[in-house]
Amino acid sequence: MLFYTAKEINIAMYLQIMYYEMMPILLGKEFLLRNQVIYDTQGHVDDYDHELEPRVSIEYVIGTRWFHTMQEGRLKLYTHDGRLYRELAAVDFTLRTGALPVNRTLEGITQGTFRQPCAAVDGVVDPDVGERILGRLQRASDVLASDIMKGRDAGLPPYNEYRHICDLPRIKKFKDLLEWMEPEQVEGMAMMYESPEDIELYPALLAERALPGAALGPTLACLMASQLLRWRRADRFWYENTVHPGAFTEEQLLEIRKATLSRIICDHGEEVHEIQPNAFLLAGHGNEMTECVNIPSPNLNAWTDSSCSRKQYIQQKTFFTPDHVDSYFDW
Template sequence: MKYFVILVTLSRVSCIIYDTFTGREVALQRRMSNSTQDLLDGLSLFYQIRPWCTIDVPECSPYEPRRVDGTCNNLRFPTRGATFTPYHRLLPPNHSTFGGLRTSTSGEPLPNARKLRVSLISDGRVHNKYYTQLVTNQLLMITGDITSAHDTINYIVVTTTCCFPGGALNPTCMPIEVPFNDIHLRESGIRCLNLTRALTYQRFGCAPISLPPERINTSPPLLDISNMYGINSIGVDQSRLKVDGLLRFEVDKGKEWPPNGAPICLANELPQETYCYNGGNPGLNAPLGIQLVGLWHFRSHNQIARILAQMNPCWGDERLFLTARDINLALYQHITYYELMPEVLGYKLLLKNQVIYETNGHVDDYDDSVEPRVSIEYVIATRWFHTLQEGRLQLFDNQGKFLNELDMTDYTLRTGALRVNNTVEGVTQGAFREPCAGNDLYVDPEIGERILGPLQRASDVSSSDIMKGRDVGLPSYNRYRELCHLPIANTFDDLYQWMPKDQVDVISRSYESVEDVDLLAGIMVERPLPGAMVGPTLACIMIDQLLRWRRSDRFWYENSIHAGSFTQEQLYEIRKMTIARLICDHGDSVDSIQPYAFVLPNYRNEITDCSNIPALNWDVWRDSSCNNNPQNSTITQLNTTQNV
């Protein structure tokens, strides 16, 4: 890596204030007194009035490395890529009057989301015949990386009364009525599922109410593992040990973990379960899939930092941290693009659309006219993968012997359970031995009826997802087919061409017009493309975002346009990384695994010793100017056994 570090001392006064919604510079500081104290007093008042509406950004330099808070990735739009970056829209929003939920073309309410979901995709348990739990774990990790969970926390913890008498009158509520004859809940006495509307820029006074409401996102929108490192410079700073580029850690059974102490593990069963991730972002304590993948990348960072420090003793903490983080992000991005997404979307489709490339060199496709943002359509539409989630966690030992089965939904916000009774060892083995749910027209009962486990008595994630699409004003399914240059349905009968008959019949009975069909309802029942898990409409939305991520990220690992880019030799090593190698190096009690770990073991993908899984040669990161001792000259591969 042609890496360098610019250490710039920037005072609060040298920052420029930007409006988070528009991304434009706020003129307020230009009108203030030249007095430093007057300026600071004015800025303090400004932040108190609109704390989520502004972001201060030290002036950008084209020669500095990737900032930990995501600012200055795009020199034309310095705030885009940081926290509070608004969602991108593929199509203009379609709300009812005054920003209300989308309605039918006649103005009537759209069909009941719970009744629609149960009719379209019923509860059922069918194992996937090809893919492992790792597919949904990695998809969850991406979701946790690029979106914030504050809206979910709102209806779980804060606004819990939407189903109470009069609760539906609360403008922040959108409860889901459960029909009295609901096939799954009719004997439960539950007639309503609590749900709230998204927090918006308008609600916080950050955008005019005359504009359509836009959901706030407190997570940076790029693929930067912010749910582990932190969403801003404060969180990242909190996560750091400030020694040798390391993240703060504690040790349990010889393995590193983020430090304990976050207060959000509401489902921990005391007194045995007391641990809760408290690194740069407590959001890592979310669903179990995020906990696992985040833990592996946490350990990966520290292992990389130690190798770099040993090879290059003249490097200081800052350079070691930034370089280790850049390499760690590159490994994460590479696994996502070149290993996961070919299974989800198909290798040939990705290659055709220039999402991935068959090359050993750099790929310089950065475009500074593309803002670093994530589309709201991607966020809502990819919630399709909830239908792939398996509701049961199967635990295995390292010889593949089945040990136990747990309810997956009981382990959200329950990180403390991982370190009790060898749970983390068992679920790590299960991640690459257990199949995910089938890619079919069923949703696991644990996902469909109690996705939030003990945090809510009943919660249907797919019904909630349909409502969230209406809340943010996503236009109809037909409009996205049109956007993607796909045939549209002029009548319900046209849907038979790309959907199963039973599901088309449900849609025709549920909606007044084919123009009313919800995007997510259509996506969930589209027939998959050949060689892919998803249908053409979702594939189109995902490809748009995958292109946006790589082309809008000035520091994307494959390009060579910035001073800190990887050399071709370093890029060659990064391209060796697989999810199997990551788990071998950082999983608990893993000494063997199948080479393609997103795919179930089979006769062409047999479980093999970790020594047979390709590893990186770290010599390409050696800095010859450090005058290393001879003992440091033999570090060529990442040690698969973590010694602390």
């Protein structure tokens, strides 16, 4: 009982953080609300669709390679009071987790997870990440070429086909791209492809300008929102649903909605005593650093089950009668 309850709570907290804390920064909160990926409510959301197939699109998988552009090549290590004291090449630790306990590396990286900014969202991948992703285990690599090749191996249609699926105007001439990309990106597309119909999906996703209030361009935002929507609507056991017998009560759901990445880092991070309320954004105006005791925490008392009493357990598992059990506890 404890295991399954804890499992459901942890899955729900993960999804709450992913959908309501991280994705609004990447795709824009208004975009997600408009497409019903998230809802502006504290209560339940019953949008389960039994006819929707619970699958993951290959376009979503390829599209997530876009995050290489946000990956910083250097790991900055900080003290618990925010002083930078060391930098490491991130790729040197890709498969060397044994080095984390040495020289307080784990403590410093933990502080860096909420103090260090990500790389600029500009379609450019850090040289370390792009050229030696596995660090000392390889002489060289080309992450972007590998990501493009993954799209070809999967047989993805051209970029224009996805614009059509996402109700965006098709690109008929290279100059049409200027509305969606910077001039130098358009020039690169014209050099590499014979016509707009030949442009591949992944390079175009890297080149698109971000939507207002978001980090992703319109096509990638469309593809990701489609997958996020499918995940929630195809899942009968989605944590916001009431259509299955194990659904959370309204009181329990309210506690789930208190879950944040900041609270998790406070609870489990090495020597973390203060943090900003939204760990996905740098500390600043409206997101000032505060002590961990000020970060809301879900109250697990909402899951108290009076039927799981020790007295009843003893009665069920032994030969004791109810009177014997009462005498046992009195003793």
